[in-house]
Amino acid sequence: MNKLWIETQTLWSQFRVIKTSNLSLNDIRELIVNWEVVTRSAHIWNQYPSNLALAYAWVSTLLVDKTFIERDKNYKPWTIIVWWKQFGLGNISTWLTPLQKVKDVSNLSNGLVNLTNTNPWIAFLHIESFKKIFPDTKIYACNDVYFKNSEIVNQVLAWIIWYLATNKNSVNLDLTTIFDRYLLNWNLERISRLWDRYFIGKSSLSFSADQLLEQFNLLNIWLNDILYSALDWDKFDERKNKLSGPVFSNDFNVIIVEIVNSVNSGKDRVYHCSGPDFINYCDWCVGQYDQIYDIIRKTSGLDLPKIFEYYLIPTALLKLLTLDINVREQILNLFTLERDIQQLWKDKGERVKLAQRNWEKIWGIIQEFDWRKKVLDASISSAIANIITVLPKEYILWHIKETSGYFTQYDLQWFTDKQLVDIFEWIADIKLDDFTKILDSIKKRIKN
Numbered sequence: 001m002n003k004l005w006i007e008t009q010t011l012w013s014q015f016r017v018i019k020t021s022n023l024s025l026n027d028i029r030e031l032i033v034n035w036e037v038v039t040r041s042a043h044i045w046n047q048y049p050s051n052l053a054l055a056y057a058w059v060s061t062l063l064v065d066k067t068f069i070e071r072d073k074n075y076k077p078w079t080i081i082v083w084w085k086q087f088g089l090g091n092i093s094t095w096l097t098p099l100q101k102v103k104d105v106s107n108l109s110n111g112l113v114n115l116t117n118t119n120p121w122i123a124f125l126h127i128e129s130f131k132k133i134f135p136d137t138k139i140y141a142c143n144d145v146y147f148k149n150s151e152i153v154n155q156v157l158a159w160i161i162w163y164l165a166t167n168k169n170s171v172n173l174d175l176t177t178i179f180d181r182y183l184l185n186w187n188l189e190r191i192s193r194l195w196d197r198y199f200i201g202k203s204s205l206s207f208s209a210d211q212l213l214e215q216f217n218l219l220n221i222w223l224n225d226i227l228y229s230a231l232d233w234d235k236f237d238e239r240k241n242k243l244s245g246p247v248f249s250n251d252f253n254v255i256i257v258e259i260v261n262s263v264n265s266g267k268d269r270v271y272h273c274s275g276p277d278f279i280n281y282c283d284w285c286v287g288q289y290d291q292i293y294d295i296i297r298k299t300s301g302l303d304l305p306k307i308f309e310y311y312l313i314p315t316a317l318l319k320l321l322t323l324d325i326n327v328r329e330q331i332l333n334l335f336t337l338e339r340d341i342q343q344l345w346k347d348k349g350e351r352v353k354l355a356q357r358n359w360e361k362i363w364g365i366i367q368e369f370d371w372r373k374k375v376l377d378a379s380i381s382s383a384i385a386n387i388i389t390v391l392p393k394e395y396i397l398w399h400i401k402e403t404s405g406y407f408t409q410y411d412l413q414w415f416t417d418k419q420l421v422d423i424f425e426w427i428a429d430i431k432l433d434d435f436t437k438i439l440d441s442i443k444k445r446i447k448n
Helices: 005-007 025-033 049-056 093-096 107-109 122-133 144-149 150-164 209-228 235-242 250-265 276-299 315-319 326-353 357-388 392-399 417-427 432-447
Strands: 014-019 038-043 058-063 079-082 083-088 139-141 179-184 187-194 197-200 245-248 271-275 306-313
Touching: 014 276, 025 038, 025 049, 025 271, 025 276, 025 306, 038 049, 038 250, 049 058, 049 122, 049 315, 049 417, 058 122, 079 107, 083 432, 122 392, 139 144, 144 150, 144 209, 144 250, 150 209, 150 250, 150 276, 179 197, 179 276, 197 235, 209 245, 235 315, 250 271, 250 276, 250 306, 271 276, 271 315, 315 432, 326 357, 357 432, 392 432
Parallel strands: 014 306, 038 058, 038 271, 058 139, 271 306
Antiparallel strands: 079 083, 179 187, 179 245, 187 197
């Protein structure tokens, strides 16, 4: 290690998080056409309508493949959601069950994935069914990133381990910032540090930093076999029982994926389409992103920009998608009605101002505009009543994970390419900011 070289590097760099929502689906597609790096991170399983819209628009979709435990219920991994119903396939670990052993999978997937004796675990079904609907979109798992870019990932990790070991008194980070959990006996255990050893939950297991890195690589090899290789049952069972190792923290996963993107693309900025959870906790992670990125840039020898721009796009707002053409028309009508109300307030203010304190005239203006607003409100209430006959209240009001009342990739298997255009293109020019306003308006009226 050339310590002098490291010390003479720029001592400041930044992983700059920039939130932007003044974009439409067509704007995002235009970024991709212009060779910008645009990704959406999601869980593997039953894809939300917003994710399907992004995949339709060619947004590369990175699937988180480390949903192992009961707490990780996003996207309901042990089910198939189709026809707005949730069909249970077992418990949380069923995703590692051969499909032939699960009743009704063949009927529910309708031949979307060829069920053979080679490798169709439920995880594989969820991934491949998504890919088959959108063959022109890059859809891949986190393990793909680590496995196919192992040289970059291991280079970064090796230098971080060295840096933390030689600067332990001057930085407030340790490897638990990089690996925060450890898969052990099908539970994710917290990793804690005492001196130079890393302890796994309440077990007697402990590792050095180098041993943690070795276990991380083994875990990814085993995951790659399970997700993508043709294993017979005996070999699979052997892999499954050995499946253990450290898991990247969410914070570090963001950085390492984007470092890979930067190295492979030569870009100093990326665009990340995010769900509500990540949008919320990203704010308090920014300082940590800067610190980790600065260490990697100073030590790894990778050609990384001094300032890396990470554009965060809140695309969960695209949940107002439906397969029902009548409801689509009602939602579009809502956009028109909401704009009419905004214009009404503006016109009312201008008319009152022109009345120049003629109170009789002003009272007439107020009565006229109150009547016009009541007409618009009635039309909006009627549109919302029609919308919630198809989109359940809980789907609109709460986090989407609380309901199965949405369409998934399994529903889209019955639609032609032309019909997919009808399903997604109607929202293509609507800005995400406008979706926020409409969604807030619908929520307010439903609650009242």
